[in-house]
Amino acid sequence: MFFPLMKTPNLNGFCDLIYERPNNWENRTHKPVQIYILWSNGKNWNSKKLMEMRLGDEARITSADVGEECLATGLALIYPSLKPLDPLLNSLPSKKVWYSEIPAWRNTSGFYNDFTQVSYQSDVEPLPSKASLLTFHPFIQFGDVINNLLVLNVTNDPKIQSGRISMFNSFDKSFIAESLISTNSLTTIPLDVYNFKATDLPVFYSPEIAGIPFGLGIAKSGKMLSLEHTHPPASLVLHGNRRVIQGKIKKSWIEKLVKA
Amino acid sequence: MTDVLIKATKIKRRAKLLLFIGKKLTKAPSADSAVISDLFPIRNSNLWKTEFELLNVLGLIAGENNQKEPYSVNFYFYDSTGELLGIREIEIKNIGRTTIKIVNLMEHELKEAATFAVFHPSISGKVEMLGSYLAERGYSGYEFQNLGVKGYVHGNLDAVALSNGKVEPLGNSGLIPRYYTVQHCLRGPAKYEFVFTNPTSEKIKITPNIFLNKKKWLAKKSFTMNSLGSHTFTVDIKENEKAYVRFKSKLYLGRPVVFRISNDSMDVFHG
Numbered sequence: 001m002f003f004p005l006m007k008t009p010n011l012n013g014f015c016d017l018i019y020e021r022p023n024n025w026e027n028r029t030h031k032p033v034q035i036y037i038l039w040s041n042g043k044n045w046n047s048k049k050l051m052e053m054r055l056g057d058e059a060r061i062t063s064a065d066v067g068e069e070c071l072a073t074g075l076a077l078i079y080p081s082l083k084p085l086d087p088l089l090n091s092l093p094s095k096k097v098w099y100s101e102i103p104a105w106r107n108t109s110g111f112y113n114d115f116t117q118v119s120y121q122s123d124v125e126p127l128p129s130k131a132s133l134l135t136f137h138p139f140i141q142f143g144d145v146i147n148n149l150l151v152l153n154v155t156n157d158p159k160i161q162s163g164r165i166s167m168f169n170s171f172d173k174s175f176i177a178e179s180l181i182s183t184n185s186l187t188t189i190p191l192d193v194y195n196f197k198a199t200d201l202p203v204f205y206s207p208e209i210a211g212i213p214f215g216l217g218i219a220k221s222g223k224m225l226s227l228e229h230t231h232p233p234a235s236l237v238l239h240g241n242r243r244v245i246q247g248k249i250k251k252s253w254i255e256k257l258v259k260a
Numbered sequence: 261m262t263d264v265l266i267k268a269t270k271i272k273r274r275a276k277l278l279l280f281i282g283k284k285l286t287k288a289p290s291a292d293s294a295v296i297s298d299l300f301p302i303r304n305s306n307l308w309k310t311e312f313e314l315l316n317v318l319g320l321i322a323g324e325n326n327q328k329e330p331y332s333v334n335f336y337f338y339d340s341t342g343e344l345l346g347i348r349e350i351e352i353k354n355i356g357r358t359t360i361k362i363v364n365l366m367e368h369e370l371k372e373a374a375t376f377a378v379f380h381p382s383i384s385g386k387v388e389m390l391g392s393y394l395a396e397r398g399y400s401g402y403e404f405q406n407l408g409v410k411g412y413v414h415g416n417l418d419a420v421a422l423s424n425g426k427v428e429p430l431g432n433s434g435l436i437p438r439y440y441t442v443q444h445c446l447r448g449p450a451k452y453e454f455v456f457t458n459p460t461s462e463k464i465k466i467t468p469n470i471f472l473n474k475k476k477w478l479a480k481k482s483f484t485m486n487s488l489g490s491h492t493f494t495v496d497i498k499e500n501e502k503a504y505v506r507f508k509s510k511l512y513l514g515r516p517v518v519f520r521i522s523n524d525s526m527d528v529f530h531g
Contacts, residue, residue, distance in 0.1 A: 016445050020471075020504055024439040056474065058445040058502060102285065103513055106443045108529075116525035118411070119518075121443060136320060138313040138357050138399055145409045170325040171356040201315060201325065201356030219409040223525050228399065228412035236321050238296050238418055239288045240391025245321075248388075252323025 001099045002077040002092070002124045003107040004152060005037065005061055005070075008188045008216065011111040011225070013063040013071075015078050015122075018107065019053045019098075026100040030055045033080035033097055037061070038089070039070045040158040040184040045089040046070075053080065062112075073160060074186030075152060077124065078107075091156040092126055111216070111225055118225035120214070126156045129183070131210035134250045135230040136170060137202045139215030140191060146218040147196075149189040149204065150227075151181045153211040160184050163208035167194070168257050170203040175257075181209050188216075205257055285512050286430040286459070289393055289421035293384035296395040296430065297377040297422075298415025299338070299457040301490060301517055302362055303402050304373075310362040311401040311410060316352055317380050317394055322387050327354050333380050335365060336427065337373035342458065342489035344427070346370050359401075374490045375457055379422040393421065402519070404526040411528035413517055419459035420488065429487055431459025433510040439469075440514040441506040442531040448497035450522035454505070454531065455492050456514070458485035464509055468493050471504040479508075 006013040017035065021027055035050045048070070053059060061078060063071055070076045079085075080097045098105045109122035133151075140147045151165065161183045167176040176194055181187040196202065204213060217226035233253075234246035289296065302310045314333065319325045331352045337345045346369045352358060366373055378396040383389060395418065401410030421428045446452055458464045467482040483491050493516075497503055507514045520527040 018445050020441045022441050022443055108444045119527050119529045139412055143408050199355035217409050224407040224409040226409050226411050235397055237392035238395040245392050
């Protein structure tokens with residue numbers, strides 16, 4: 001289980017850690033942990049110990065505290081480890097130390113500026129190296145606001161590979177634009193250049209790289225930030241065979257979008 | 261000897277699992293044609309506005325967001341005691357997204373509404389659902405002090421179903437109370453508001469506990485929520501103070517929506 005430290009233009013990122021179990025019955029871990037920051041250089045995962053945390057401790061790690069090299073891709077991972085890690089790793093550590101299921105053991109990641117902050121309850125599991133992404137984005141705001149799409153990707157493999165992400169209008173399936181997203185990175189895609197209307201619902205499709213997409217809104221005054229992840233198609237239904245339904249929803253949309 | 265210990269540990273874990281999570285987090289609705297919604301908190305005052313991003317969920321599932329046939333969605337409004345105050349039918353226009361200003365619906369009998377659920381038409385018979393149900397888990401947007409930018413948060417409790425015209429709570433609760441620690445360090449100066457909804461068919465008692473400045477856990481006054489009721493628990497954290505908060509209840513997942521208000525701005529996220 002990893003906790004993201006993110007960086008996007010004009011904002012600093014933070015990751016707030018607390019060593020408190022989310023429930024009192026699932027994972028009784030209490031040993032001191034070594035907090036590592038991990039980041040990919042394209043060939044390996046670099047690891048660097050930041051601190052030790054004991055049960056009950058809290059810590060805030062910010063993008064301003066760590067070297068620029070750690071956030072060259074916009075993303076570093078915070079990892080609590082029971083054992084020392086080598087400085088260079090071929091893949092991400094597999095031992096889940098801060099881990100529970102109901103609820104998932106999370107921490108708080110987000111962004112801040114001089115006025116305010118925005119939080120997201122985060123935990124990241126590595127994604128498959130080859131996977132697709134389809135999502136609808138209902139968070140575009142209007143007025144004195146900057147709208148960005150963020151796509152967070154983490155894979156076990158430290159390679160940094162880029163792939164296409166295409167943007168369509170979900171109503172008439174018209175193609176709007178194409179951009180690139182990368183593995184083991186946080187990619188920021190500005191959206192205001194596309195002059196969306198309040199009634200538009202853009203749909204994003206990446207055939208090669210999966211990820212967690214976020215809508216990020218930044219008030220031009222700086223006084224308000226907005227961050228929330230968009231849902232995968234599986235979230236449109238509950239119970240039953242959701243995975244199969246998700247596959248059908250994606251197939252149905254992708255067939256139409258590819259023709260557009 | 262080691263084998264015996266491993267076996268005993270496994271049995272203990274299974275017993276714990278049965279004791280704490282004997283059932284699923286949420287029940288499946290009783291009718292095949294049911295649709296599901298979360299209970300979305302309303303913030304409505306001089307300081308707050310609530311909006312809802314209404315999407316054509318049926319069309320998104322079916323792979324067609326160009327909805328030529330009329331398509332209406334029902335908003336069910338509840339007060340903080342869980343009483344149904346009224347229903348408003350909204351026709352989805354044939355557009356990609358409709359932003360609903362909740363305050364515009366809160367007239368007459370809906371003035372004291374504290375939460376709402378959004379029920380789409382049943383998809384049963386239109387799309388093969390393989391035992392799944394259409395779910396509105398969508399996004400509420402909250403604006404504070406006319407800052408011009410909303411903070412969004414999605415639903416996360418899959419609270420209620422509309423089954424054959426009746427609202428059915430879907431949340432499960434257990435026999436033994438358990439703690440849920442909000443995985444967030446409260447940092448001052450800030451006011452934190454934790455908004456709970458009760459997705460179960462039972463009354464639920466919640467006892468907040470606070471761990472302030474690394475001293476010790478202190479129990480605060482408990483509160484009780486009726487089925488489909490809601491409650492806001494508020495904590496003020498002073499400058500340079502830090503705290504954790506946990507909630508003891510029989511809810512399987514006592515996860516609130518968290519509002520952090522500080523420096524004339526706010527941050528909203530699910531706990």
